[in-house]
Amino acid sequence: xxxxxxxxxxRYHARLGLVETTDIATGMKTARRMLRLNGExxxxxxxxxxxxxCRGTGKRTLLHHIGLAHQxxxxxxxxxxxxxxxxxxxxxxPEPGTSADWSAALAVFLGWDLYRPDTEQRPVQRMKDFTGxxxxxxxxxxxxVCLIDGIDRLRPEDLQxxxxxxxxxxxxxxxxxxxxxxxxxxILREARAARFPALxxxxxxxxxxxxxxxxxxxVNRLPPRCTEHPDEWVGTLAALDGRLRLxxxxxxxxxxxxxxxxxxxxxxxxxxxxxxxxAAQLSILDRTETLTPEVLHxxxxxLDLPLG
Numbered sequence: 001x002x003x004x005x006x007x008x009x010x011r012y013h014a015r016l017g018l019v020e021t022t023d024i025a026t027g028m029k030t031a032r033r034m035l036r037l038n039g040e041x042x043x044x045x046x047x048x049x050x051x052x053x054c055r056g057t058g059k060r061t062l063l064h065h066i067g068l069a070h071q072x073x074x075x076x077x078x079x080x081x082x083x084x085x086x087x088x089x090x091x092x093x094p095e096p097g098t099s100a101d102w103s104a105a106l107a108v109f110l111g112w113d114l115y116r117p118d119t120e121q122r123p124v125q126r127m128k129d130f131t132g133x134x135x136x137x138x139x140x141x142x143x144x145v146c147l148i149d150g151i152d153r154l155r156p157e158d159l160q161x162x163x164x165x166x167x168x169x170x171x172x173x174x175x176x177x178x179x180x181x182x183x184x185x186x187i188l189r190e191a192r193a194a195r196f197p198a199l200x201x202x203x204x205x206x207x208x209x210x211x212x213x214x215x216x217x218x219v220n221r222l223p224p225r226c227t228e229h230p231d232e233w234v235g236t237l238a239a240l241d242g243r244l245r246l247x248x249x250x251x252x253x254x255x256x257x258x259x260x261x262x263x264x265x266x267x268x269x270x271x272x273x274x275x276x277x278x279a280a281q282l283s284i285l286d287r288t289e290t291l292t293p294e295v296l297h298x299x300x301x302x303l304d305l306p307l308g
Contacts, residue, residue, distance in 0.1 A: 009284055015277075016273055016276065019269070019273065020239070022232055023218060024058060024061065028065060030217055032070075035145065038176045047166075048176065048214075050180040051181075051182070056271065057220055057221050058270070063089075063147050067089055070086060071086045083141060085137075088146045088147070089109065091150050092152075093150075100162055102165050104130060107130040113126070135169065139172075143173060145176050148166070151187055152181035153181070162191075222267035222269070233262060237254050238254075238255065246290055260293060260296065264300045275299050
């Protein structure tokens with residue numbers, strides 16, 4: 001029989017969706033509490049870091065789901081309203097060393113055409129700074145949350161201007177700003193210290209001024225099953241196991257391969273979800289319809305992941 005690459009289950013396993021690890025679930029819950037408090041203006045906390053111990057742990061996933069969840073709550077409360085933009089999401093420049101133009105990034109998110117043709121039909125930017133129009137639109141659109149991804153990609157000389165820029169937007173619009181990236185908590189802490197320097201030097205007669213705090217949502221790599229963490233890795237695999245749609249798959253059989261899967265992925269969500277999705281696709285295409293060590297190794301080979 002010919003292989004049916006159009007089987008809808010092939011596409012399904014390419015998008016297994018969010019797996020709520022302990023860190024993701026805690027981050028979502030904490031973010032919701034912060035946004036609720038900030039919305040009521042009782043204990044405003046305008047800047048929140050999303051940080052991790054290494055790349056590929058799921059920071060971007062948490063960042064985007066915080067935005068999706070907040071927008072969903074607003075739509076549930078107010079209905080679908082095209083005039084509202086509860087959440088704005090912008091990215092740091094794609095390459096290290098590229099200067100940051102945040103007003104242009106906001107304009108692109110809002111759907112504006114940045115360029116117009118000059119007399120010789122060459123594209124020129126409509127204005128040097130889109131901040132004023134962007135603030136006007138976001139104020140009337142009742143924007144409450146700004147998501148910034150890739151703060152670790154910024155040049156050192158852009159860090160302080162970036163913080164000052166979004167500090168201004170947060171004050172002007174009452175925004176809560178979430179910053180995602182490796183070392184984002186340290187970056188924000190240093191930026192806040194530079195933004196609000198101590199006005200007096202501590203002496204023996206004065207108490208030292210504590211550094212300004214930075215609330216941080218940590219999304220670290222998943223630990224292997226051990227005495228201190230008996231359930232986290234197993235629970236994550238069980239969640240993925242329950243989403244598999246394979247004809248010969250035995251429920252919870254993915255847990256039979258937990259040690260091998262951990263060796264391949266090193267506990268990183270960036271590797272885990274693609275590995276299981278690719279393995280499921282391959283098992284459909286070769287008609288085995290179950291996950292075996294062989295198909296997991298084939299998937300790892302396709303994804304250029306080490307076999308431990």
